[in-house]
Amino acid sequence: MGKYTIRRLLTAIPTILVISFIIFAVVDLSPSDPTGNLPLTIPPEVRQKIREALGADDPFAVKYVKWLQQFFIAEPLNFIETTLGITFPGSEDRVRVISWATRGPVIDIIAERLPQTLWVVGSSYFLGVLIAVPVGVYSAYRQYSIFDQVGTFAMMVGFSVPTFFTGLMFIVIFSVNLKWFPSVYDTTLVVTDIESLQQQLRQMFMPVTVLTLYTTAQMSRYTRASTLDNLQQDYIRTARSKGLTERTVVMRHAVRNSLIPVVTLIALQIPGIFAGALITEQIFRVNGIGQYLIIAIQGGDLPTVQTVTFIFAVLVVIFNIVADVLYGILDPRVTYS
Amino acid sequence: MKTKLSLLLILLMALASVAGIGVAQEDDTVNILFWQAASHMNPYLGNGDKEFSAASLTLEPLARYGPDGALVPFLAEAIPTVANGGVSEDLTSITWTLKEGLIWSDGSAVTADDVVFSGEFCMHPETGCTVLNNFNDVESVEALDERTVRVNFTGPKPVPYGPFVSYLSPIIQKAQFESCIGAAALECQESFRPIGTGPFVVDEFRTNDVITYTANPNYRVEGQPAFSRAVFKGGGDAESAARAVLETGEADYAWNLQISPAVLTAMQEAGLGTVQAGYATSVERLMINQTNPDPALGDDRSVWMADGSNGHPFLQVDAIWMAMSKAIDRNIIASQLYGIAGVPTCNILLGPAIYASPNNDACLDQDVEGAKALLDDAGIVDSDGDGVREYMGIPLRVSYQTSTNAVRQNTQALVKQWWSDIGIETELRNIDAAVFFGGDIASPDTYSKFYTDIEMYTNGSSSPDPEVYLGNWRTTEITHPDNSWNGGNVARWYSEEYDVLLDEMSQTADLDRRVELAIAMNDLLVQNGVMIPLVYRASVFSALANTVDGFIMNPWESELWNIAEWTRS
Secondary structure, three states: OHHHHHHHHHHHHHHHHHHHHHHHHHHHHOOOOOOOOOOOOOOHHHHHHHHHHHOOOOOHHHHHHHHHHHHHHHHHHHHHHHHHOOOOOOOOOOOOOEOOOOOOEHHHHHHHHHHHHHHHHHHHHHHHHHHHHHHHHHHHHOOOOHHHHHHHHHHHHHHHOOHHHHHHHHHHHHHHHOOOOOOOOOOOOOOOOHHHHHHHHHHHHHHHHHHHHHHHHHHHHHHHHHHHHHHOOHHHHHHHHOOOOHHHHHHHHHHHHHHHHHHHHHHHHHHHHHHOOHHHHHHOOOOOHHHHHHHHHHOOOHHHHHHHHHHHHHHHHHHHHHHHHHHHHHOOOOOOO | OHHHHHHHHHHHHHHHHHHOOOOOOOOOEEEEEEOOOOOOOOHHHOOOHHHHHHHHOOOOOOEEEOOOOOEEEOOEOOOOOOOOOOEOOOOOEEEEEEOOOOEOOOOOEOOHHHHHHHHHHHHOOOOOOOOHHHHOOEEEEEEEEOOEEEEEEOOOOOOOOOOOEOOOOOOOOHHHHHHHOHHHHHHOHHHHOOOOOOOEEEEEEOOOOEEEEEEOOOOOOOOOOOOOEEEEEEOOOHHHHHHHHHOOOOOOEEOOOOOOHHHHHHHHOOOOEEEEEEOOOOEEEEEEOOEOOOHHHHHHOOOOOOOOOOEOOOOOOHHHHHHHHHOOOHHHHHHHHHHHHEEEOOOOOOOOHHHOOOOOHHHHOOOHHHHHHHHHHOOOOOOOOOOOOEEOOEEOEEEEEEEOOHHHHHHHHHHHHHHHHOOOEEEEEEEOHHHHOOOOOOOOOOOOOOOOOEEEEEEOOOOOOOHHHHHHHOHHHEOOHHHOOOOOEOOOOOOHHHHHHHHHHOOOOOHHHHHHHHHHHHHHHHHOOOEEEEEEEOOEEEEEEOOEEOOOOOOOOOOOOOHHHOEEO
């Protein structure tokens, strides 16, 4: 297993490099222009000067190597410096990955936004799993019961109604009519006491619920299908014939086995938490990573788009490995050698 | 299972009870929503209104444009003119004097050096300044003493109010930005918290998200600003921003709501706030083709000839276009189709208000009988009984095009009806906006090719000074195959008299004379059948909470230009 993990990690390095090249090529070759969003009154000569100042007109190879150098050398060095408080020689001249639109280091902005994305998207994911697993298991155990029918209906609705619709509906119901929850997320809120905690919970309620609805729907269908599969297996009949209680049969035998694919699914979706929920963040003004990426794409901000998408790509690769390894740990039938 | 569910229910109920407190606003904080978020606060590097406006709370120029388009001194003592000696006789330099005792929010003194530096910052070739236009024709900026600055131009500049005027060109602190000039501007961290002279000081800046400000203790006006904090939240979309002010009351002000006025009017009914419309210069008008758009002419279709040989067969006849104008009920178009977004007009130049001509208001009242009489008296009658009048044997049939858009098609339908009432038949066309306003030389359907008799669209001046806008109808601007149909004079109007007025304007600095000239040019345009103005359109909409007093809409400046004077009612 250890060997397998190391081998996978090593092969991931060229994969990640190829990914970085492809992302860079796609973003760079797309006809976006960092000066494209500027007011129309700005003449072409001025635009040209701005592009030159940004280095946007440099040849592809120069820009790519610059980015590699900034991302893989300058950023880690800077990270070490700030966390350990030491200074390497040449620290003054080191250029970090700088956003064209904000003129600030991209990594700092990501770090600034990570908390709200993790809070909102992370907790909705956590809640989603918490609700989805019992619902899915019970639905499967009592297949075609009223609970299953209602659950299936609710999950289909959650699955098929887009978040921009549920989000808007929630705002109209809870903000406009009932005035219970704020529709504008305050990212500067710091939780220090009970009152600010209440405020935080209130502002999280709508975006988290909207996202939870969606995650729950997806996850519970998966759990239900997997549990149904296992409940029909021979070993369940054997367990029952041994005289075990229903509780033990379902919880210890069926559910444990059913959750193996669900766990890997959960692991595979974790990078999505970091990516944020593009639309939901936009609707409630959570202004996390997802909204940052959207703004960067619209503004033709190549260093930002490149860096953010690349970080996602790395997370996806890593969690793929995690999922595979987990599978091997959870399911003794699977061996890697 | 059951306990879990009931736990969840209890949690939800607890949340609801917490929520019962409602969405309260703090009285001493003004909450501003921009659905585009500010990336930084350096206007010289700004990407759009979001950066310029965010900076306008902190940074101030020497003078701003007031709501009426006239300059209001901010950091300057007075507006320099030729009359007060601030602008040199030969119009090549302008001298500004700073107010006495100005200090930055950090307590240091504002000096002429800061002004000079602001100019250098933008004009440095490697800075990549986005508002470099404001510094057109600037030769040098020099400090004469602690409080006096002179801007020298390369030639006579009748309107020398580009540099250091308006929120696009404020004064930044030399001590703070000195290390950021030129190529270093790319990584300028100072742009996130500029030190300024304005009513608010940046407290915390979060890129593309939210900016919190506190009141500037050193602000030069006693007792201002009334709010001790300001929050500038970005992101989301225009509609939800409007909702947050008008329906949920979470914010005090929502900027530039580019959504249908009908939607805004409906939201306004919740009674928490009002929609503020800003009228700049946009006028919806009918352009009258001065040349012959007959398809039979082939390559000469709608092409202006210097010898006047290809004129329109009947639209240059005064009685005809005047009757067409008289037959239109502008009040109905404005009130029924535009609502809060437009008012009827008979002029092509309406903003700033000083430039609006008082001479053409007669057309505001529809006069169908008068229109018929005008045509009858000119001998233009329906001689063959088909319901369409003839002029010298040519039936009055016009084609009328515009872009595809519900309001425009409804306007077309109304106008067609009114014209048919006076015996003029209209064929309507509408073309997708991307094609109609697009620059495709191969397409016959662009507004600039103008292959119909009449076309309708909106245009206006991009700056408070109308000289550039009025320059559109210069003879040399006539849209023509020779300039790839790229001129501003789409109606293909030719007038020596007009060109003379334009020439005079380009050498006149005196504001009163400029106003006279602008009004004269407007009158020439609307009294010679070049255009039939219909509706003066609002160019910006914003939402303002009822609990805020002192807001004055200003289409020429940052909408937050007078935030120091806002109060909580």
